[in-house]
Structure formats: C-alpha cells, structure tokens
Amino acid sequence: MSAKFLYESWYVIAWKEEIPDIGIFSRKVLGIPILIYKNSSKEYVALEDRCCHRLAPLSLGKLEKDGIRCGYHGLKFDDAGKCTDIPWGSDSKDNLSVRKFPIIERNRWVYVWMGKEENVDESLLPDNFSCDHPEWKYKPGYLKQPVPFGLLVDNLLDFSHLSYVHSATFGGTTKIAQTLPEIEEIPNGLRIRRFMSNSSSSGYYERAFGLTGRMDREITYDFILPSILIMSSKAFSATKDQQNKSLLLNLHGCQALTPETNETTHYFFQESHHIDFGNNDTADLIYDEIIKAFKEDMRIIEGQNLNIEQDATPKMRMLSVDIAAVKFQRLLNSRLPNS
Ligand code: FES
Numbered sequence: 001m002s003a004k005f006l007y008e009s010w011y012v013i014a015w016k017e018e019i020p021d022i023g024i025f026s027r028k029v030l031g032i033p034i035l036i037y038k039n040s041s042k043e044y045v046a047l048e049d050r051c052c053h054r055l056a057p058l059s060l061g062k063l064e065k066d067g068i069r070c071g072y073h074g075l076k077f078d079d080a081g082k083c084t085d086i087p088w089g090s091d092s093k094d095n096l097s098v099r100k101f102p103i104i105e106r107n108r109w110v111y112v113w114m115g116k117e118e119n120v121d122e123s124l125l126p127d128n129f130s131c132d133h134p135e136w137k138y139k140p141g142y143l144k145q146p147v148p149f150g151l152l153v154d155n156l157l158d159f160s161h162l163s164y165v166h167s168a169t170f171g172g173t174t175k176i177a178q179t180l181p182e183i184e185e186i187p188n189g190l191r192i193r194r195f196m197s198n199s200s201s202s203g204y205y206e207r208a209f210g211l212t213g214r215m216d217r218e219i220t221y222d223f224i225l226p227s228i229l230i231m232s233s234k235a236f237s238a239t240k241d242q243q244n245k246s247l248l249l250n251l252h253g254c255q256a257l258t259p260e261t262n263e264t265t266h267y268f269f270q271e272s273h274h275i276d277f278g279n280n281d282t283a284d285l286i287y288d289e290i291i292k293a294f295k296e297d298m299r300i301i302e303g304q305n306l307n308i309e310q311d312a313t314p315k316m317r318m319l320s321v322d323i324a325a326v327k328f329q330r331l332l333n334s335r336l337p338n339s
C-alpha cells in the first residue's frame with residue numbers, strides 16, 4: 001500500500017529522553033533518514049542522515065565541536081547542513097550540503113518539520129500537556145509497528161473496535177460499539193466523543209485502578225493532522241443525578257503516529273493518570289495494559305494488511321461507524337498538494 005504524506009507538518013520523531021546530550025540519534029520519517037544531535041549550545045540539530053557525497057549515513061560518522069564529519073570519506077557539515085571541509089581540498093564546498101530540518105521540543109515530544117522551512121508554523125503543534133505536567137503521571141511508550149500508518153489512523157478514528165478487539169482490556173462492554181460517537185470538526189482535525197451511561201468497567205480499569213461495577217464512561221479525543229490523538233477518558237459514578245455524580249477516574253492520553261516508510265509506522269504513546277487517581281505503581285500498570293491492548297490491535301491490523309497486500313481488488317465498505325475516518329481522510333486529502 002502506498003501513502004501520500006502530508007509534508008507541510010510537524011511529526012514526532014522521538015521522546016526527549018531518547019536523544020543523548022552527547023551523541024547522535026537517527027530515525028527515518030516519511031522514508032527520509034534523519035539524524036539529530038545537540039550542538040555546543042545544547043540546541044537540537046536535525047539533518048538528513050545521508051551524506052551528499054555517496055549517501056552514507058552521516059550518523060555513522062563523528063561529531064566535532066562545530067558539526068558532523070562523515071565516517072566514509074571525511075566530508076564535514078555544520079549545524080545548517082553546509083559542507084565546511086573536504087579532506088583533499090581540491091573540490092568546491094559551495095554546492096555541497098545536506099538538508100536541515102526545523103526541529104522543536106514541546107512537552108517532551110521532539111518534532112521535525114517535514115515541509116519547506118518558510119512554512120514552519122508552531123501554532124500547529126498539539127497540546128500534549130500531560131506529557132510534561134506535575135499533576136499527570138505516565139510511563140512513555142514507543143513501538144515500531146509493521147503496518148502502514150493509514151491503517152493505524154483508521155483504527156484510532158473508530159473506537160467501536162474497543163468492544164471486540166479489546167474486550168478483555170480497554171473495552172469490557174459492547175456498549176462502546178453500540179454508541180455512535182458525536183463528531184465535531186475542529187481546526188486541523190476532529191473531536192470525537194462517546195458517552196456510555198451505566199456501563200460495566202473494563203479489564204484495564206479493574207487491574208490498574210480496582211474499578212469494578214457500573215459507571216458512566218466518557219471518552220473524548222481530538223485527532224489532529226498529521227496523526228496525533230489527544231484524549232481525555234473519565235469514569236463517573238453511575239447515577240441519573242448528573243449534578244451529584246462523582247469522578248472515579250481521570251486519564252489523559254497522547255499518541256502520535258509518524259510514518260517511517262510506506263509500510264511501517266512509529267507509534268509514540270502515553271496514558272497519564274491524574275495524581276488524584278492512582279499511586280506509585282499506576283503508571284507501570286497502565287503501560288502494561290496499553291502494551292497488551294496494542295498487541296490485540298496488531299493481531300487484527302497485521303491480518304488486515306496482509307489481506308490488502310495479497311489482493312487489492314476488494315473494496316472496503318464504509319459504514320456509519322467510519323464517518324470520522326472518512327472525514328479525516330477528506331481533510332488530509334484537502335491539505336495534500338494537487339488535491
Ligand atoms: S559518503 Fe560521506 S564523505 Fe563520502
């Protein structure tokens with residue numbers, strides 16, 4: 001399956017703690033190898049990880065005090081990606097450079113801008129506040145998923161699957177699939193809300209929080225371009241008296257999908273618990289539940305991907321539950337060049 005990527009956008013490339021203070025980090029985004037290091041002023045530098053001479057990964061070279069030297073034939077590049085030294089000296093450096101990417105850290109997510117530098121727009125960064133907030137605790141997660149990012153986007157835009165794929169973890173009730181969500185268009189994305197009154201708990205809530213019995217469950221998330229989910233999940237005491245219901249659980253999750261290639265996807269995730277709910281073990285318990293649930297997702301999505309790869313003829317049939325996925329695809333298409 002080949003994808004059209006939105007280039008004029010920020011993509012999460014790493015958790016802040018993945019990038020060493022001294023040393024080189026590298027990861028591929030939208031099929032382009034990128035390296036990151038911190039320069040002598042401790043600022044992030046992101047360059048194409050492909051030397052312009054013979055395309056060797058620059059990340060296999062060495063950092064020097066004012067740039068990086070290729071480990072193959074020794075060309076040196078500064079923080080702007082311009083060639084500043086050629087060991088044999090007889091060639092001109094003027095037209096030799098590697099691409100430099102705008103890079104920014106916001107609430108422990110490190111983003112690269114994959115479009116033209118003149119189009120950089122910090123107002124497009126999502127509000128992933130719970131990734132760096134004293135009242136919210138979590139354990140950061142990263143997985144590389146062996147499926148195209150579009151299938152993961154569709155998965156996150158339709159939580160009816162929680163009732164079936166995640167019946168033993170996130171779901172716990174068929175009410176989620178039976179409740180069509182409210183969908184609102186917001187700048188650069190969609191807001192999706194499901195409210196399940198008098199619902200049963202989930203395996204996740206029981207094991208991580210000891211929450212059992214009936215409760216009202218509310219899941220609201222923003223899904224914004226290029227593919228970032230910011231979610232509030234709450235549980236309330238089940239009561240008809242909406243004024244006096246009490247909050248039983250308050251979670252905030254941030255997830256970012258970044259295409260590595262057409263076929264593989266970086267998945268950055270966390271689900272934070274508010275410090276009023278949980279204890280020192282809670283972040284680990286939540287993390288373990290997420291990993292369990294993501295395995296449940298991948299069992300289905302890898303099977304789906306195989307079916308698609310083996311025969312692209314059968315078409316998908318869109319149903320009411322796919323409205324958010326269709327709307328989001330339409331939004332994405334409208335932002336792609338030549339749309
Ligand atoms: S490939 Fe980098 S110097 Fe030759």
Ligand SMILES: [Fe+2]
Binds near residue numbers: 155161162165293
């Ligand atoms: Fe899922």
